[in-house]
Amino acid sequence: MGLELLNIFILLLLVVTALAALRVRDLITAAAVFGVYSFLMCLLWAEMGAVDVAFTEATVGAGVSTVVLVATIFNLKRKSND
Amino acid sequence: MKWISLIPVFSVGALLLFAAKDFPEWGDPHSPASQSPVSSHFINNTGVDTEVPNMVTAVLADYRGFDTMFETVVVFIAGIAVLAILKGSGRRPRGRHRSYKLEAEPDLIVTYTVRLVVPVIQLFAFYVLAHGHVSPGGGFQGGVVMGASFILIALAWDLDHALVRMSLPRCMVIAAVGIIIYAGIGFLSMFMGGEFLDYAELERLLPVSREMARYYAILGVEIGVGFTVASIMFALYANLSSEGRLKGGL
Numbered sequence: 001m002g003l004e005l006l007n008i009f010i011l012l013l014l015v016v017t018a019l020a021a022l023r024v025r026d027l028i029t030a031a032a033v034f035g036v037y038s039f040l041m042c043l044l045w046a047e048m049g050a051v052d053v054a055f056t057e058a059t060v061g062a063g064v065s066t067v068v069l070v071a072t073i074f075n076l077k078r079k080s081n082d
Numbered sequence: 083m084k085w086i087s088l089i090p091v092f093s094v095g096a097l098l099l100f101a102a103k104d105f106p107e108w109g110d111p112h113s114p115a116s117q118s119p120v121s122s123h124f125i126n127n128t129g130v131d132t133e134v135p136n137m138v139t140a141v142l143a144d145y146r147g148f149d150t151m152f153e154t155v156v157v158f159i160a161g162i163a164v165l166a167i168l169k170g171s172g173r174r175p176r177g178r179h180r181s182y183k184l185e186a187e188p189d190l191i192v193t194y195t196v197r198l199v200v201p202v203i204q205l206f207a208f209y210v211l212a213h214g215h216v217s218p219g220g221g222f223q224g225g226v227v228m229g230a231s232f233i234l235i236a237l238a239w240d241l242d243h244a245l246v247r248m249s250l251p252r253c254m255v256i257a258a259v260g261i262i263i264y265a266g267i268g269f270l271s272m273f274m275g276g277e278f279l280d281y282a283e284l285e286r287l288l289p290v291s292r293e294m295a296r297y298y299a300i301l302g303v304e305i306g307v308g309f310t311v312a313s314i315m316f317a318l319y320a321n322l323s324s325e326g327r328l329k330g331g332l
Contacts, residue, residue, distance in 0.1 A: 048108065051218040052136075052138040052139075052218045052219070052220070052223075054218075055210075055218045055219060055223050056222060056223055056226075059223050059226040059227055059230070060226055063226070063230055064226055064229065064230055064233070064315055064319075067230075067233055067237075067319060068318060068319055068322055071319055071322045071323035072322050072323075074323065075322070075323070075324075075325050
């Protein structure tokens, strides 16, 4: 029952971060929210026992791809008034 | 218009939810995936065939080694594609975008922490790579952790500081060497009389049994994957963060 609750909590947070990544105006913030999303997926996989997949998600999804996204966004010209 | 487009979104979502009801329960032993002869074959024979306790690693690097080899090639091609697009594209004058002076001095606290942390990260990368037989991990994860340690150096100081340690030509050579190691082990087992990537035939070169030959060949293959992934991850960051100019901070 405890695991069930944890699953539901993580899944709800997943939906919230996915919507937040879409709604947020700033691209850097969106990249950071995507990192949070990846890390929640990693938690979910580790909880289901797929530890190899969870490890890959944590290193590639939450780690390197977020850094690469931020590095790319820094080189974009940002035209925003807010 | 916006509201009309919501109708297909919600109908497709409802269809997907409706279909998800037919999925088997999580961990159900009677689901089609668990009952197929393939998974029970791997579960029963991995320990007998290869002496590798972690089934995921054995399946990844041995049973479907051909697939993993070309996954590594895909990573390599992705690195080359980014290089080909960005190399020389950032030469034109940028106007006001890059006219300001970049940060003067790297932060003392950040650089000191990175100095402490990077050796631990790199040691952990080697552990993950070499311990992939027993615990989760393997060449791909170890390589990514290794590449991340170089990215951390580039973030804390600047890109030049990291490129002194790992220049881009060296990156590409190491990436190619990784694939050559992988394919070389495959061809070696071919010359020993087996099929491509049939590691068991390597027992004639190694003073071990057929099972342990597969064990060690998996380790060799993982090292090749780790080489390629680590260097391509850093090459991707180096090119993307500087638009192919390979200098300056973020």
